[in-house]
Amino acid sequence: xxxxxxxxxxxxxxxxxxxxxxxxxxxxxxxxxxxxxxxxxxxxxxxxxxxxxxxxxxxxxxxxxxxxxxxxxxxxxxxxxxxxxxxxxxxxxxxxxxxxxxxxxxxxxxxxxxxxxxxxxxxxxxxxxxxxxxxxxxxxxxxxxxxxxxxxxxxxxxxxxxxxxxxxxxxxxxxxxxxxxxxxxxxxxxxxxxxxxxxxxxxxxxxxxxxxxxxxxxxxxxxxxxxxxxxxxxxxxxxxxxxxxxxxxxxxxxxxxxxxxxxxxxxxxxxxxxxxxxxxxxxxxxxxxxxxxxxxxxxxxxxxxxxxxxxxxxxxxxxxxxxxxxxxxxxxxxxxxxxxx
Numbered sequence: 001x002x003x004x005x006x007x008x009x010x011x012x013x014x015x016x017x018x019x020x021x022x023x024x025x026x027x028x029x030x031x032x033x034x035x036x037x038x039x040x041x042x043x044x045x046x047x048x049x050x051x052x053x054x055x056x057x058x059x060x061x062x063x064x065x066x067x068x069x070x071x072x073x074x075x076x077x078x079x080x081x082x083x084x085x086x087x088x089x090x091x092x093x094x095x096x097x098x099x100x101x102x103x104x105x106x107x108x109x110x111x112x113x114x115x116x117x118x119x120x121x122x123x124x125x126x127x128x129x130x131x132x133x134x135x136x137x138x139x140x141x142x143x144x145x146x147x148x149x150x151x152x153x154x155x156x157x158x159x160x161x162x163x164x165x166x167x168x169x170x171x172x173x174x175x176x177x178x179x180x181x182x183x184x185x186x187x188x189x190x191x192x193x194x195x196x197x198x199x200x201x202x203x204x205x206x207x208x209x210x211x212x213x214x215x216x217x218x219x220x221x222x223x224x225x226x227x228x229x230x231x232x233x234x235x236x237x238x239x240x241x242x243x244x245x246x247x248x249x250x251x252x253x254x255x256x257x258x259x260x261x262x263x264x265x266x267x268x269x270x271x272x273x274x275x276x277x278x279x280x281x282x283x284x285x286x287x288x289x290x291x292x293x294x295x296x297x298x299x300x301x302x303x304x305x306x307x308x309x310x311x312x313x314x315x316x317x318x319x320x321x322x323x324x325x326x327x328x329x330x331x332x333x334x335x336x337x338x339x340x341x
Contacts, residue, residue, distance in 0.1 A: 004028050004037060004076050008124035009341075011321050012064035016055045018325040023318065024064075029127045031079035036130045038091060040073040041142035043121045045328050045337040046150045046177065047264065052116045053325065061116065068122040068339075069095050069115030072136050072145035082130045090136040093121065094293050095149040097132040101294045114149075122321065124341050134296050137303045140310070147310040147336040148300075150290055151177030156299040157291035158240045158261035159185055162284075166190025168237040171227060171253055172211075173246060175202045177336045178263055180311045182240040183209055185299075188306040194227045194236065198331075205334055209311070224253040231255070251277045259284040311335030 010026045031037045049068050051057035075089045085091060096104055097112040114120060114128075136145040155178050164170060170186040172179045172195045179195070186193050187210045194213040195206045203214040213230035217223045228235050235255030241247055242264040250260050251273075262285060277283065291299075302308070313335035316324040324337050 004030075004039075004125070009318060010066055010123040011318060013053050013067050014064045016053065016061075016063075018050070018053060018329060019322050021067075021322045021325070022064075026123070028125045031077055031082075031127050033080040034082060034129055034131070035079040035127050036075045036082060036085055036091070036133065037077035038071070038073040038093070038126050038128065038133070039076045040071045040121055040124055040126055040341050042073075042146035042341065043068045043071040043339050044147045044151075044177070045324055045339070046070065047328065048150065049115055049120075050325060050328050065116060066120040066123055067115055068120045069113065070146055070149040070151075071121035071126065072142040072148075073126075076125075078130075084130040085133070085135075090142070090145070091133040092136050092145050092148055092296075093126070093128045093133045094296060095153070095290050096292075097129065099292045100131070101292050104289070104292070122318070122339065122341075132293070134293060134300060137300045139304050139307060143312060143315060143338050143340060144310045146338055147177060147312070148303075149296070151336065152181045152303075152310065153291040153296050153299060154178050154263050154288055155181035155240065156185055156302075157295055158182060158263050158288045159189065159191075159238065160295070160298075161286055161288060162238040162259040162261050164189055164191055164238050168192070169194060169231045169234070169255070171196070171236040171239040171250065173240065173242045173250075174198075175206060175334045176242065177310075178242055179240065180206075180209065180335055183211060184308050184311075185302070186238075188302060188308060191238075194230055196223050196227075202334055224249040227253045248273055251281075251283060254281055254283055256281050257283070259286060261286050261288050263288045313337055315340055 007025045008028045014020045168191040170191045172182045175197045192212045195211040196215045196217045206214040236253045239250040239260045241262045313333040315338045
């Protein structure tokens with residue numbers, strides 16, 4: 001139901017060089033049985049998109065390909081047997097297609113992710129199975145809702161899977177998308193938040209968002225001691241570990257029985273680790289690979305109930321996509337980077 005024909009603009013990555021992004025004209029795809037056609041209004045960048053484009057994260061990249069995995073738009077056409085949505089609904093595709101609850105099937109975790117190996121969303125129209133999209137929160141614009149699939153769901157899963165509760169201390173690293181969502185969700189859960197970042201300006205902005213303790217790690221390299229002091233010497237209950245390379249300091253900051261949710265690798269794919277604190281403090285380390293559709297939907301209910309608004313760092317046009325990637329590469333952003341279509 002609902003017919004859309006003609007051509008659309010598609011952004012293609014043609015090499016590992018972020019400046020080698022080009023707009024192409026492709027036919028508008030048509031939904032098959034069980035699928036929906038979405039008119040994409042906004043798409044957001046994640047660090048994963050940068051390392052995929054550069055060929056660092058996935059070695060089997062073939063160019064050209066359409067980048068980005070996170071988007072929001074409205075349903076403009078339905079395939080046969082679709083009852084989950086109707087034309088006009090505002091929706092957000094899930095990052096890992098086919099993962100609805102529990103743990104993902106290994107093959108789907110590896111091969112069913114948008115932005116590679118499945119085609120990305122930096123294009124005016126995209127087709128996805130109706131089961132692999134969720135309704136956008138009613139209180140968010142398309143630009144805001146486009147930030148949710150990886151960054152927000154990862155932050156939500158990290159806190160929920162770690163058992164975060166009111167009164168806990170949560171340590172958040174950085175001021176990118178995952179970090180700021182973790183700050184907002186932790187505060188909504190009644191937790192206290194310590195945050196480390198790279199400048200005094202970002203410290204002030206984090207405090208304005210509700211951080212109970214914010215530390216410039218360039219001024220305070222032994223930030224783990226400052227974090228423990230902020231908790232009255234008790235230590236942190238949950239660390240949302242975005243860098244990977246800071247894992248040893250994160251372990252040092254933890255309270256007995258604390259948990260580290262490892263969500264990213266901004267500092268590299270490897271780190272050296274002294275396992276003695278892990279044993280002595282009975283610490284748990286858990287890897288977080290985004291989250292299932294039911295976690296996405298539970299998170300969206302909290303976003304609506306708590307009136308949470310994503311922090312948008314910069315918005316670009318499709319023609320400025322290379323500038324958006326350059327900003328991500330610089331690390332100078334505060335919040336999410338979004339491309340409007």
